[in-house]
Amino acid sequence: MVEGTKKRNRIFDYFCEGDQFAGGVAWCAGCPLELTARFVPQVLGKNMVFVGTPGCAAPVLHGQNIGAWHKLAYMASVMTGVPSKATGLARYYNRIGQDATVVCFTGDGCATDVGFQPLSGAAERGEKIIYLAYDNEGYMNTGNQRSSATPLGAATTTTPVGKIGRGKPTISKNMPMVMLMHRPAYMATATLSHLEDFAKKLKKAQEKVKEGFVYLHVFAPCPVGWRINSNMSIEVCRTAVRTNYFPLWEAEDGKPGFTVEIANPKPVAELTKLMRKFSHFKEEDMANLQKAVDERYALIKNLCDAYK
Amino acid sequence: MVIKHKNIFKTESAWSNADEKLLCLDTGSWRTERPVVDKEQCNYCGLCALYCPPQCMKDMDDHYEADLAYCKGCGICATECPRKAITMVPEGEFADG
Amino acid sequence: MVSAQKGQVRVITGNAVGAYGAMLCRPDVVAAYPITPQSEIAELLSQFKADGVLDAEYVEVEGENSAMNVVLAASVAGARVFTATSSYGLVFMYDALQEASGFRAPVVMVNANRETPGIHCVSSGQQDLISARDTGWVQIIVENDQEILDQIIMAYRLAEDYNILLPIMVNYDGFYLSYLAEAVEIPNIEDVDAFLAPLKQQPERQKLVPGVSIGCGTHGMEMGYVEARYKHCQALERVKNKVDEIDKDFGDYFGRYYGGQIEEYRTDDADIVILASGSATGTVRTVIDTKREQGIKVGLIKLRLFRPFPAERLVEVLKGRKAIGVIDRSLCFGWKYGPMCMELRALSPEIGPTPLLSYIDGLANLDINVPHIERVIDEVSAAAQGKPYQEVTWIPMEE
Numbered sequence: 001m002v003e004g005t006k007k008r009n010r011i012f013d014y015f016c017e018g019d020q021f022a023g024g025v026a027w028c029a030g031c032p033l034e035l036t037a038r039f040v041p042q043v044l045g046k047n048m049v050f051v052g053t054p055g056c057a058a059p060v061l062h063g064q065n066i067g068a069w070h071k072l073a074y075m076a077s078v079m080t081g082v083p084s085k086a087t088g089l090a091r092y093y094n095r096i097g098q099d100a101t102v103v104c105f106t107g108d109g110c111a112t113d114v115g116f117q118p119l120s121g122a123a124e125r126g127e128k129i130i131y132l133a134y135d136n137e138g139y140m141n142t143g144n145q146r147s148s149a150t151p152l153g154a155a156t157t158t159t160p161v162g163k164i165g166r167g168k169p170t171i172s173k174n175m176p177m178v179m180l181m182h183r184p185a186y187m188a189t190a191t192l193s194h195l196e197d198f199a200k201k202l203k204k205a206q207e208k209v210k211e212g213f214v215y216l217h218v219f220a221p222c223p224v225g226w227r228i229n230s231n232m233s234i235e236v237c238r239t240a241v242r243t244n245y246f247p248l249w250e251a252e253d254g255k256p257g258f259t260v261e262i263a264n265p266k267p268v269a270e271l272t273k274l275m276r277k278f279s280h281f282k283e284e285d286m287a288n289l290q291k292a293v294d295e296r297y298a299l300i301k302n303l304c305d306a307y308k
Numbered sequence: 309m310v311i312k313h314k315n316i317f318k319t320e321s322a323w324s325n326a327d328e329k330l331l332c333l334d335t336g337s338w339r340t341e342r343p344v345v346d347k348e349q350c351n352y353c354g355l356c357a358l359y360c361p362p363q364c365m366k367d368m369d370d371h372y373e374a375d376l377a378y379c380k381g382c383g384i385c386a387t388e389c390p391r392k393a394i395t396m397v398p399e400g401e402f403a404d405g
Numbered sequence: 406m407v408s409a410q411k412g413q414v415r416v417i418t419g420n421a422v423g424a425y426g427a428m429l430c431r432p433d434v435v436a437a438y439p440i441t442p443q444s445e446i447a448e449l450l451s452q453f454k455a456d457g458v459l460d461a462e463y464v465e466v467e468g469e470n471s472a473m474n475v476v477l478a479a480s481v482a483g484a485r486v487f488t489a490t491s492s493y494g495l496v497f498m499y500d501a502l503q504e505a506s507g508f509r510a511p512v513v514m515v516n517a518n519r520e521t522p523g524i525h526c527v528s529s530g531q532q533d534l535i536s537a538r539d540t541g542w543v544q545i546i547v548e549n550d551q552e553i554l555d556q557i558i559m560a561y562r563l564a565e566d567y568n569i570l571l572p573i574m575v576n577y578d579g580f581y582l583s584y585l586a587e588a589v590e591i592p593n594i595e596d597v598d599a600f601l602a603p604l605k606q607q608p609e610r611q612k613l614v615p616g617v618s619i620g621c622g623t624h625g626m627e628m629g630y631v632e633a634r635y636k637h638c639q640a641l642e643r644v645k646n647k648v649d650e651i652d653k654d655f656g657d658y659f660g661r662y663y664g665g666q667i668e669e670y671r672t673d674d675a676d677i678v679i680l681a682s683g684s685a686t687g688t689v690r691t692v693i694d695t696k697r698e699q700g701i702k703v704g705l706i707k708l709r710l711f712r713p714f715p716a717e718r719l720v721e722v723l724k725g726r727k728a729i730g731v732i733d734r735s736l737c738f739g740w741k742y743g744p745m746c747m748e749l750r751a752l753s754p755e756i757g758p759t760p761l762l763s764y765i766d767g768l769a770n771l772d773i774n775v776p777h778i779e780r781v782i783d784e785v786s787a788a789a790q791g792k793p794y795q796e797v798t799w800i801p802m803e804e
Contacts, residue, residue, distance in 0.1 A: 019363045023378035024335035027361065030382030033489075034361035047616045051478075063324025063620050065316050065629030067331040073615050075481065076622025078500045084466065088478030091462040092434055093615065095484075100615035118474070121467030195358055223382075231383030231396070233392045234359050274454035313632060319611045320570050320640065322625045322633045326618035373693035 014199035015042045021070040025060045030230030032192045032220040032237060033057060033134050038193070040103065040132065041072055043202040048101040050074040051086045053115070054139040055107040056222075057134070079110040083122035084127040094128065101130060101206055108135040108149035111217075112173045125183035127210040130205050133175065133215075136222040144225035148173040152292050153285045154277045156225075161280040171292045177299065180251050185212030188250035190258070191219040193238035197248055197257045197259050208252065219246040228277035239271045244297040255307045256300065268293050317345060335362065339381030341396040343374045349393030356385035409596035414494050415589060419582035420445035422550045422589050425487055426557030428459045429597040430513075433484035436464040436475035438494060441527055442579040443517040446489040446773050447734045461487075469494035472528045473501035473512075482511035483612040485684050488512070491518035491579055492533045499540070505572040506541030506637065508621055511564035511610075513557065517579035518683070518734075520769060523772035528770035529580040531683065531735040532642055534711065535744045541575040541637055543644050544712040547663075550587040553577050555661055558597055562651045567607040569647055571640055578684040578709075578734075580770060592659060592763065641713040647769035648710055668707040671697065672722055675704030677785045680719075680745065681732040682708040685773040689732075692778040703782050705732075721756040727789035728760040730781045734767040741797045760788035766800040 015156060020041045027034035033056050041048065050072050050186045052061035060069045062076045077085050080219055086102045093100040104119075111119055111133035138156050139145040145158040151170045155161045159168040176189050186208035190198040198218070205214045221228060221236045240246035241260060245268055248260040272278035281289070317323060335359035343356075350371040357372050364375040365385060374385070386394040417425070423446045427435065435454075437447040453459035466472045469490050476486035490498065495516055501649050505512050516537075520530040534544055543563065547556045553575065560573040577583070613621050625633050645792075649665030656662030670690055672678055681689050686707040706722060708715070723729060733743020740747050746763035753761070762785055767773040777800050788794035 008352060009358060011358050012354060021363070022330050022332040023362065023364060023375065024333035025331075025362070026333060029338060029361075029380035030384055035359065035363075038363045049613065049615050061620075063326075063623035063627050064331060065322070065623060066318075066325055067329040068324040068326040068618065068620055068623070069331050071326045071330070071618040073613055073617050074620040074622075075478060075613055076620070077474070077478075078504065080470055081501055081504065083479075084471035084474030085478035086486075087464055087466075088434060088436070088475040088480075089482050089613065091475070092479040093480045094389070095433055095462050098615065102615075105376050117468060118466075120473045121471055124467070125464070134562075192359070196609075229383075230380075231387040233382075234384055234388055242681060263740040313628060313635075314578050316629045317636075318508075320636050321611075321621070321625045322629060323505065323611055324620040324623035326620075 011074050011196050014196070014203065016045045017042050020046065020072050021094040025069045027056070027060060028224050030223045030233045032034070032233050033136065033180070035192050036218055037061070037105070037218055039129070039198065040202060041100065043100055043199050044103070045208055046072065047099060047105055048072065049089055050103055050105050051077055051082050051089070052105045053077050053079045053110050054141070055110060057105055058141070061105065073108050079106070079114045079199065081118065082106050082110060082115055083127070083129065083131055084118045087122050087127045090127060090129050091225065101209065104129060104131040106133055107140070108133055108137060108175070109139045110222050112148035120182065123179060123184055123213045126185070128209050128212060130209050130214040130216065132218060134218045134220040136220050136225065137172070138225060140222040140225040149175060152289050153281060155280060156277070166285065167280065169262045174296060178216040179217070179254060180254070182213070183254040184215050185209065186214045186250070186252055189219070189246065189248055191237040191241060191246060191248065193234050193241060194248060194260060201250060203258070221275070228274060232274055236271065236274050239266070239274060242266050243268045243271045243293070245271050245293050247297055247300055249300055256303045257307065258304055299301055335380050336377045339379055339399060341381045341383060341398055342376065342402060343379065343383070343385050343394045344397050345371060345373055346393045346395070347371045349391050351391055353390065356389055359384050359388045410592040412592040415591060416586050417550070417589055418445060418586045419550045419553050419577055420517065421449055421583070422553045424449035424453065425486040425591055426554040428453050429592065430487070430558060430561045430601065431485065432487040434462045434464070434476060434479035435487045436466050436472040437489050438466050438469045438472050440469070440491050440494040442519060442583040443489050443491040443494070445583070446454065446515065469497040470501055473498040473505060476512050477501060477505040477508060477510045479555055480512050481502055481508055481613050485565070486512050487514070489515045489517070491517040493522055495533045495537055496521055499537070502537055502540040503544060509570040509637070510572055511570055513560045513564055513575070514572065515557065515575045516551070517583045518576050519579040526769050529578050530768050531576070533576065534570045534576045535735045535737070537574065538712060542712060543571050543641070544576060545573065545707065545710055546576045548684055548686050548707060550582060550585065550589045551661065552663060553582065554589055554591065555655060555659065555663070557657050558600060559651050561601055562604065563644065563647055565604050566647060567610065567653055568643055569640055570610055575621070576683070581684040596659070600655065616623055625683050631799070644713050645710065645717070647714055663709060664707070666710040666718050667722070668709060669722060670705040670707065672688045672704030672706065676702040676727045677729065677782070678704050678706055678723060678726050679730045679732065679781060679785065679790050680749065681704045681706055682711070682745065683734065685732065685734070685767060688773060688775060689778050692775055692782060696779070696782050701782065701786055703786070708745060716752055719749065725757065726759055728762065728785045730762045730764060730785035731763045732766055732773060732781060734773070735776050736765065760794055762788060763797045764800055765798070767783065770803070771801050
């Protein structure tokens with residue numbers, strides 16, 4: 001290559017810290033959660049506290065005895081207590097004038113299921129905390145059981161496919177919309193294929209959290225649970241965006257708007273074929289999932305248009 | 309009761325301390341395929357480093373190379389490289405693999 | 406230490422006293438969720454905050470589990486914290502209670518005792534504190550409104566002591582004390598400051614600080630787990646003497662002594678001893694005075710410290726007595742005896758072969774009244790004279 005054309009990607013400009021984690025940690029090969037965990041502190045800086053829970057993040061976020069896998073301040077929590085613990089921390093740091101970004105880092109199971117009540121409570125109170133949910137659409141750490149975030153028809157170990165069973169019979173909880181209805185200071189969806197979009201949203205989150213509650217919903221496919229080839233997990237993120245399966249949008253002060261708009265969305269079948277959790281799908285199953293995706297997208301689109 | 313145990317924690321409760329000990333796994337041993345970067349093809353855009361889950365692509369000033377101590381061999385760098393400058397090569401083909 | 410100034414005397418409810426007690430200790434973070442019979446504390450602390458009397462972060466949480474999580478995390482960050490609950494609320498905190506003690510967070514909480522779920526019951530009983538017995542907390546039971554106030558102040562001295570660092574639950578009978586207005590001397594806040602000042606001379610506890618590479622709640626692996634649990638149990642052992650020390654300091658300064666782990670009443674020459682706790686002990690004292698006039702040598706042990714259990718002091722008092730009666734306001738499912746009687750039975754080798762009579766009374770707001778206590782004393786007296794006795798009596802079932 002000619003030297004003059006060698007230019008680093010501008011996403012690096014969003015970084016204010018180096019990687020805070022040990023080189024080798026116990027996340028599976030190709031895991032977008034690992035990328036999320038390493039990406040967030042590089043953008044937000046070291047002056048933060050992670051509050052984490054049992055889940056895929058726990059084996060790395062929490063230490064083992066006196067040893068730690070990363071250099072960040074953190075507090076471990078059971079799944080029912082994350083936003084409340086973050087509330088206690090943020091309130092006290094605020095009281096003593098300690099500058100800090102308190103970040104809840106949980107999976108979708110904690111956010112949408114067992115830890116939902118305190119999340120809703122903290123959002124309603126406008127606590128100055130960032131809640132980041134990495135959405136791998138189920139309980140991946142315990143072996144791929146369904147959560148409220150598991151999509152329609154997906155095969156999991158608790159919604160298996162059998163003689164009668166056709167995967168999960170209900171659509172997923174529309175968590176970003178649920179959180180928008182709390183009217184947080186800032187709400188955004190993000191994923192790992194669109195890192196600059198993600199970085200911008202993190203920077204905005206850090207600013208808006210000074211005013212109130214911030215919710216970030218990060219689509220993070222699980223190569224193992226969803227049965228994706230490990231090299232394809234970023235491509236799955238990208239395809240989820242391009243099929244409108246996972247639209248990238250945000251809402252600042254309650255005003256929703258897309259950050260990435262897809263001119264000609266691909267059919268959702270383009271996404272489902274990249275993994276095996278939908279491999280039992282027949283035409284009708286696919287049509288149902290497509291309908292669910294279309295409905296959800298239309299709802300967001302209508303909202304965004306109304307605020308234009 | 310004779311206590312022979314020497315304290316693991318300096319604190320009363322269980323706190324980790326990264327200054328005392330940063331844990332690390334030999335994740336390089338998980339790898340079955342190794343990313344090989346074609347320096348000529350690489351335009352140093354850094355997307356491989358940005359997308360790398362363990363963040364183990366080393367910045368070599370004009371190109372990137374995987375840190376083989378930690379690279380798990382997922383292949384994301386090779387898939388995502390816009391110039392197809394990275395090839396995943398089976399570990400068996402290397403003398404040190 | 407010189408004596409404190411005379412405080413202001415006001416006639417207020419046990420709940421109001423709880424709120425005053427908390428406010429006087431200048432907490433940094435308060436979180437509370439209303440529940441009968443505790444709600445007045447949540448309301449009053451909010452009012453204190455609205456009036457500018459309470460300078461604290463007050464979090465009106467969406468449930469008790471969050472109340473405990475908020476205060477335990479703030480405590481780990483270095484805050485002085487307070488919360489209050491009762492019954493179902495305490496049960497809803499169960500996981501967070503264990504994190505609070507496991508994280509060694511010096512949380513102070515008042516619990517207005519009430520029956521627990523299973524049979525819906527909005528009335529007094531100590532089943533809630535029994536349900537939380539094995540959560541690693543320090544549990545103290547008080548008798549009257551003044552003691553609620555004084556014990557809250559003492560609880561901060563105990564919880565935040567560098568050699569203790571444990572959460573403390575101050576229990577008082579819901580309904581009986583929560584709504585009972587009594588004359589209470591409210592100390593001056595400067596005197597409370599002075600009483601708590603020795604904590605400032607101690608080394609700082611480990612605090613969670615952003616930007617510092619430390620983590621609270623690491624996995625306890627094998628010996629790490631064992632060590633942390635061992636330290637926790639050792640700290641609970643240290644609580645016992647510390648409670649006595651703090652009680653003496655408090656009495657020397659404020660002029661009110663409570664006996665520390667246990668309070669004895671007319672036990673010196675007693676042949677028989679009744680063990681009870683909470684608001685009922687006032688009635689027991691009255692009956693003891695009457696029985697003493699009739700020549701029965703009976704005394705009372707008011708159990709103040711339930712966890713850790715004050716084994717050594719109880720053995721010291723109970724050894725050689727001719728019979729013991731225990732009144733429990735709760736149940737020990739799977740054992741026929743009441744919970745406090747069960748605890749005492751564990752000390753049988755040290756106390757010696759004395760008749761030990763278990764009485765279940767005062768459940769569901771039923772009074773532990775004078776005739777009930779007379780009956781207890783008469784039966785324990787008879788047992789002391791070698792007559793046959795019934796091991797366990799559910800008093801209301803036999804009426």
